[in-house]
Amino acid sequence: MIDLRPIAIRTLLSALLVTVLAFGQSAQAQDGAALFADKCATCHKPDKDLTGPALKGVEDRVKDKEALHAWIRNPQKVLASGNKYFNDLYIKWNKVPMNANPQLTDEEIDAILAYVEAYQPKVAGNAGGNVVVEEKDNSILYGILTLILAVVALVMLQVNSNLKKLADEKEGIPAGEPVPFYLNKTYIALVVIILFIIGGFNLTKGLIGLGRQQDYQPDQPIFYSHKVHAGVNQINCLYCHGGAMEGKHANIPSLNVCMNCHMTVNEYTGETLYRENGEEVDGTAEIQKIYAAVGYDPASKQYTGDAKGIEWVKIHSLPDHVYFNHSQHVAVGGVQCQTCHGDIQNMDVVKQFSDLSMGWCVNCHRETKVNFGGENGEGNKFYSLYEKFHNEIKEGKRDSVTVADIGGTECQKCHY
Missing domain, CATH: 1.10.760.10 (Cytochrome c-like domain)
Incomplete structure (x- = not known):
């Protein structure tokens, strides 16, 4: 047999x-x-x-x-x-x-x-x-x-x-x-182990993703196109988000900043705008929403005093136990907006580009070089304190210094 x-x-x-x-x-x-x-x-x-x-x-x-x-x-x-x-x-x-x-x-x-x-x-x-x-x-x-x-x-x-x-x-x-396969202890154990592995993997993956919102793309009360403003019209990010260079938060610009341009720009004449679902957007009507929110009459060019404000929907959020300072990255680190926010100048509807996880931040700190300077005295003067690294650069033992080298992966840098 x-x-x-x-x-x-x-x-x-x-x-x-x-x-x-x-x-x-x-x-x-x-x-x-x-x-x-x-x-x-x-x-x-x-x-x-x-x-x-x-x-x-x-x-x-x-x-x-x-x-x-x-x-x-x-x-x-x-x-x-x-x-x-x-x-x-x-x-x-x-x-x-x-x-x-x-x-x-x-x-x-x-x-x-x-x-x-x-x-x-x-x-x-x-x-x-x-x-x-x-x-x-x-x-x-x-x-x-x-x-x-x-x-x-x-x-x-x-x-x-x-x-x-x-x-x-x-x-x-x-x-x-013969023992039926559904009563066979070997088969039952094998199925249990497989289900345990699959369930454990998906549970762990789900738990890791808790609180993450990569690709989050909410509808805003006014259709604001970064592509039109930062891309086509080349408006610098810091004109609206001045806090990114000088403070912890980038800040949502006030309506006064919008009105600096839209006191005169009251009609949209650019390329046709579309929402993510393909619906066409009336750019001029969106500008009128700004006037209604700030309490401005474009016909008389006078403020009416009937301001309503705009409740923008926050897109990028970090947990309360995480410390992040925009100016530290933008002004000191020289990090470009696109590094974290993606191809923002080509986005009509903004979405969260990066997952903003701890692993993502740590990897960036491991790979990003600081402006350490050299013998000619260029670079951030603060790093002159790191004599050991300067000597290693002179001796050819290293050609650069990363954020991780100066303590950028230490827990207390972001959690305290």
Whole structure:
């Protein structure tokens, strides 16, 4: 009598192996997109210029792959080496320093480059003319395939048990009744363990996400387009959010700030505006809402005294136990608004770009270099206290100092 149990077990293991490999290939394909979103998307787009140049075709422009990897890991070191292409690029982009990514492996960099080269956004037509990029997720398909193969394996095990019973009866070997698979302790234990792992994973993931609101995009009482103001009209962020440079909070600008321009600008004549659902926006009517809120009569150009105010919906929130100071990052650290808020100058309806988690902040502190200065005396004078780091730079032991090096990952920096 052939014992089919080893065959069934091998079948089940093979099914699991196929699934793992399939997930691995899918993950590898998506790793480039995830890494790009995490490390590059703040300053770059694959197909058009942003804070930095468009990255599509970068491998054609830089034939030396090792030099390209070195640039992504440590741009300052490559600039210091005298590489002509990257020095010209640095000058062309107004000497805006690129963030170093020393933690990226060759495989991760190649995954990013592969994603950039293969980038082809799929455009779906809609009323608002917005671009929709579709991404395939085969997780459900792989899950169904795994479930089917697992059921086949269980059926084979049950068939094997029944055949063995028939063979034993024919040979006169006493055999007990086969245990149904739903009463089999091994099967029950296996199912319990699998459910425990899946449940624990999802519970942990859910708990980690408590209080997070990445991509939160509420409707505001007045349709205010950052794209029109900061993008098209090039209004500096600090004109409205002056607190970002000088205080802890960036502050929501008062209606007086709005009226500085809208005393004269009382009609919208720009490109058609759309809400996220594709609904067209009457820009002139939105300006009238400002007048109603501040109590202003545009016909007589007089204030009526009937001010109502505007209840803006807060988008970016941090827990009460977290200390964050805008001026410390903007004025001292030189952090650009887009680093945390994304491509804000191209947003009509603002959303929370970053997850603002502790891990996200800590990673930024580990990777961001401070303006440490050098022998020429440039840089923040406060860092002259760190004699050890200055000596290491002079001796060539390090080429930069990160926020983490000066205590930026210590708990009490943000929690006290």
